[in-house]
Amino acid sequence: MTSFAGQTQEPVETPRNPVRLSRLWLRLSLTAALLAGAGSVAGLAAPGVIYDQETVALADSSTAQDIVNLFLVAPLMAGLAVWASRGSLRAYLCWFGFVAFTVYNYVIYTFSIHFGPLFLIWVAVLGLSLFALIGGLTTLDTASVKARFGARSAPLQAWFLIAVAALFALLWLSEIVPDLLVGDPSTSASDMNVPTNPVHVLDLAFFLPAALVSGVLVLRRHPLGYATVAGQLSWVALICLPILVTPLVANSRGHQPGWTVMVPVGFLFVLTLTVLVLLLRRQGPPGHGA
Template identity: 50%
Template sequence: MKPHLDLKAQDRVEVSFGRLPLIWTWLSASAGVLAFTGSVLGLLHPAAFYGRETDLLFNAAIAQDVVNGLLVAPLLVILAWLARRGSISSWLTLAGFLGFTAYNYSIYAFSIQFGPMFLMWVAVLGLSIFALAGTLASVVPEATSLIGRTATRLTGWVLIVTSVLFTLLWLSEIVPDLLAGVPSTSASTWNVPTNPVHVLDLAFFLPAVITSGVLLIREHVWGHATAVGSLAFLGLTTLPILATPIVSYLRASPPGWLIMMPIGALSVALWAVFFRQLRSTRRQQHTRSMGSDQR
């Protein structure tokens, strides 16, 4: 009878989900609190922090602070808390929010002129990078239970196609500028040497999202560990783009409304696929929890 009891104990371990380790919970929550604080200060005193930037970068920074302060930073703390309590869907989503935070605070730290918020931006950047690495490393063993049980192919192709489209969009500006021997068009509007969005997207984030999509289609554990977060990351990147024309309009700058329709449609599609994938993950967690209770 003892081998039988050991097998049932092993099964109970397999059907239960773990919790986000405490260190990554605290690092994630700390990044969220600091990001919220910085965004609120940026919105209250924009001239003090962004007054030396061009109008376009000023408006983009304000739009980013709106998205960070009202949505991303508070949810970063909530997701970390829920992941600590054992929610696998929150754990997977947290990785996307951390990636988005690292992405944006790289732009803050490297592209906004040196000023009173510099150390806070660097702190958020460091916290989010370390928290992202730890969150991904610790969630992979949990993601093995999702293989073959959650929606994959549609999500994988959405990740791949969206990333390829953004790659082609950035190259459509970069290549002509290089061939003409002129400075980067978009970087010039921000008065920075190179466009940090192009650098981060082409060097890190878009290849990572494409890899996530490919691995998900192939039912690899890293695909399941990163797909929900990758969708969240892509969806979050559309929000500041949508907020920037509104900020520009309120500041009596040319708003550029034309961008709203294609980016708005993309945002709706990404969030629809995100919630579809998340619902499938939650259903699997519920199923396994019911199985564990029955045992």
């Protein structure tokens, strides 16, 4: 290109447009967050009605989940969706973790809590968040995400996810295998009076393998790895919170609190947030690395 002074200038590369969450997935996410918040309010206001048929262990953990949903997950899922729709890549990538956690949580609500007044709300939240998760992931420009990270490796985050997936799998199998060998019912499922522990099913069948795959893809510098690693880390952090709140709920109700989980789960929560922040700080502006 020639300037007014007659000098030839190199064309300036136009930065890529920011990666945005589409309006459809934004609306699904906002609706899911609104319904989840309303359901959590009802669960906290009338636990004797909503969870009256559950065991003490399941009722306390469900109330803890309602607290986390109402005060953290639902509002932040909505906020991240709005920011992602305005072009924040960090919000978009973390939003995956919040929506995945909502899917995870409401599978447990719909399949393990007795049929009751909130059933249709829980089903709606599950469906909305699941379609938002699938849609948001399949329409994401993963190549642009990789470019925003400059195609740099993230071995810390990758190996952290692989280690967390392996450790949780070993932890769950350490209960499942002995129960199977002696022919006893699942120990943790018996505490909740459900046929099988839904956490074991969801983790071993879906979420831990997904975390493992994300870690491996990041090590291979695959675009899908860069697109999912922040969401996986957000999900790991979120699953810690109801575990940390449950002993507080149990203690407030005069039940036996499981204080022993506080230190290891609290450590995992802080460590996961640290690893996530270090990852997000590496993301460049639009056009970075292109």
